[in-house]
Amino acid sequence: MNKCKSLYNKFRNPNLQYRYSHVFLIYIFLFVFIVVMSIANEYFRDANNFRNIMDSSFPLMMAAFGQMIVILTGGIDLSIGGMITLANCLSVTIMTQMEGVGGALFAILATIVACSLCGAINGLFITKGRLPAIIVTIATEIIFNGIALFLMPAPGGAVNKEFAKFIGARYLGLPVSFFIMIILVILVRILTNRMPYGRALRAVGGNESAAYSTGISVWKVKFKAYVLAGFFCAIGGIYLSARMYSADPQIGTTYSMNSITASVVGGTLMTGAIGDVLGTVVGVFIIFIIYNVLNLLGVSSYYQYIAQGIILIFALIISSFESRHR
Amino acid sequence: MPECILKMEHITKEFSGIKALDDVSLECEKGQVNVLAGENGAGKSTILKILSGIYQPDGGTITLRGEKVCFKTPLSAQHAGIAMVFQELTLINQLTIAENIFLGQEQKKNGLIDKLEQKQRLLSCMDEYGICMDPDTIVDRLSVAEKQLVEILKILIRDPEIIILDEPTSSLAKSEVKILFDIIRKLKATGKAIIFISHRMEEMFEIGDKFTVFKDGRFICLCDRSEIDTNILISLMVGRTLQNIFPPRLEGKHDVPVFEVKGLKFAHNGKPIDFCIRRGEILGIAGLQGHGQTELLNALSGLQHIYSGDIYINGKKSVIKNCRQAVANGVALIPCDRKQEGLLLQQSIRFNTALASMKDRKKLGCFIDKRAEKTMIEEYRTKLNIKMANAEQEVRELSGGNQQKVVLGKELAIKPKVLLFNEPTRGIDVEAKREFYYIMHDLAQQGVAIIMCSNDLMEVIGMSSRVLVMYEKNVTAILDGELINEEDIMRCAMGLDIRKGRCDI
């Protein structure tokens, strides 16, 4: 009883509320949503359905992690979609050329390096070049999409069989994507909440000049954030290659916007400094469960675009109300 | 014999040809509080910024512990044991107290932040100085006073030898000041040297051991506590001769006031303000920086919310809830930061001057009447003597004085009944200042109600028919006649003497 009381008191701590109330609320929302949907629709509560949701949401999860890190510094990255497309096309191109597991490993390595480089380009233009992030990343998205299109003029290519099998496997009934997600969530959480770099991220997002006066190298912090975004896009794109067994130069079009939506739904503030990867995970799930429900209800996939936009704007409205309340 | 740990001698510093510091000295001894006193603009902030490594001196030496030093960056000053708490807060609102304090120098264990260790260190530091706060509180939720304490904690945790406090009490209530002074006494006991800037007489004399007085960028004296009292201090801080650049003082006519304010509250917890301006007079607002003058002017011009009170213009009650209503009612503000708030720097003189009064010159309902504009600009060019190449010149190319004239022209174009000036001659050369004073003089004579708020005491004394003095967001006095002098105004501005001058309404 006392343990409950102390837990309750801890819960009412206004400082924790400031940081975690949004995250907490959307977990509850997600839980309720899943429960309601499971009761309402028999296809929804099928275990396979959940596995599909996990698998199909993984690339966006990666995109959203990268986007969240950038948004924490007060920036934005609209080239996420381009980097995912590039990762997809590049990894498949390499695997088509190089046979065997070795080829797959090299493809993974090369893609990670290439996308991190893309992130570095973004970072350089924005920090050292002193250019506005929105338009820089709009431009680089086109460049990355162009490179992807150059590598893969039409959907196709081949993927190493062992690699694809590994990605698509199940252990303990759970897909591999789930395990990778858990590992990455832990790592990202440690990075943003427990490491000096994470503090620096939030400091730069909260008050750049105050962060600078503390001796933090603001440009390095921002630069690293964009590189990390590239890194996560690489992972997302590689995963896509394994799942789709091919590459598609149009694959990434919705990722830029959706990664922002997922972050905002998950409690990340566009103004920076506030955001938690645990929330972003839920943001991604909420988006995909909504898609899933639309699918199961037989609603045409065109409504997904409408849903994407509405979720984003709705999340922004809620975000701005919460800010006023704080 | 207290040990002299820091000596700054013959320091000079120039900014764009203007001497901010002229051969000044500052020293501090271990275990003593040296109060640095002087008006706004005396050079206090400048010398402290030199000491903390933000500026470099143009001349002079700094001796620390007997060795000559030179601080090229703020970090090197910090490493040398000098820590400064600024007036502006440098906290990240979204982080907790502990996170802010250890920002940039986190305690690490295996690459991860050791939160427990940090909290322990912080708590023991807080214990040592009698501060009672939860280290996990998010800074956004703190009051301004508490945030100030966090700023101080930030430097205390690094255990510096020389501590500089730049107006730490400006937003603290009496009880909070007590906590701060207890901390300062503890610091003194452990042998730290403290430099303290404040404008509150009571506090200066409560905590100060030595007094250093600056005036107009020059070093006046370094006295012991025993050698000085409030009167002596004030006379050291002021005492200039009035320059011959001011027009003859105007006397208001005692009929219906042109502008009247009754029971105005612009802050949640302020006292209601009453004052009036008569035809033909200039009301000056004096007071130390940040004591509510800007807020008052903003409230009168519709920028800030008015909590209660009424405004009467020419006897008629006027409602001013936002800027547009203010302009419609004939109230014009010349803001203190002309570059950020008064001008559109990248636009032309024509654009800026015509901006507020465009609707008076419409052709066919929506088009700009270029000819009328040209006439108007020419009118103000001659009236205000604006030196410009042509009307299309970009405003940012003009000198400060001419820029200010453009702002004035813009506001005059709406034919205002009330003109509010916030720091009218800041950053302007003497010749332009003189022109400005005569322009204001003429406008007042023509019946425009003029309120002039300035940090330059001589300006207020030279121009005002009556002076409203503000302290702590309240009006402490309305002085006129022979009460308009430096010492009396300074008294009221520092909360010492509250004497009301003649004010009929």
Next chain:
Amino acid sequence: MTTSNRVSIYAVSIKSKIKNAMVYILLVLMLLMAEIFSPGYLNLTHFMGILRLASFMGIAAIGQTFALLTGGIDLSISTTISFSYVLAAQVMMGQDSSILPALGCVLILGLIVGIINGAGICLLNIPPFIMTLGVGSIIRGAYMVFTKGAPKGSSAPLISAISNQTIFGNMYGIVIIWIVLAVITILLMKKTTYGRRIYAVGSNVKASKFSGINTRAIIFSVYIISAVVSAIMGYLLIGYTGMSYLHVGDNYSTNVIAAVIIGGTSIVGGKGGYLGSAAGAVMMTVLEDFLTIVNIPEAGRMMAQGALILLLLMMYAREKITRAC
């Protein structure tokens, strides 16, 4: 002011004068290059064809110029064009009698989009780029649902004639319409009090407020103009192609932004104007055409477009050096 100050100020104004003229210089250079690579490029009939293409981009650039001038951006222009395009086709169904109803529908569409954008940006304080991004996505879904993936209808003969039949010799109707709209836009921006207010809001919102300008109303109206003009563009575009297709507007998203930037309109607002954007639209059309002539594949064109925007940004949009970088 010291002499060195004066000299550096003159240097700055020469630099900015060159910047302003840049688009015209580049345009001329580009036309000359095109003539070299493909002789006969500048011959009247062909050039009129180019102008015809550029008209569409030019009309789309009207809205974006307005948005950028206030310091914002409108990322929903491309999808508004697409929706208006299929909507017009569906309502017109190839009949001249349906021209006005189609126009009405399209105008209502633009109005709705503009009001939604304006409401989010001005009333809810949502940053323009993200609001228009979200709304753009909603519009995309909306027209997909509306057409059920299979766009129907076609252009009315009169509307087709505007874009496809020459009058007065070599002139196309659409070019005339563009010129008329351009003149109206330039007059509005440079000669009316409303235009002045737009420049003021883009230069410095605070100072504009101080001067009694209703900044909210100005920004709101700008997004309405942008959406309505984009809708009109989509309506006219169906005349050019005749048949109804999906996603026609996608080509007008970043190209238009590039055209406006190179035309001299500042990213942060307050400087620039439509004349430059118009020239920029012609330039971007010629550029794209040129890239097709020299047989550069789609991928290369995309890389070139992105690189061009980055280059433009480096020349035009660098922010002042503040301590924190």
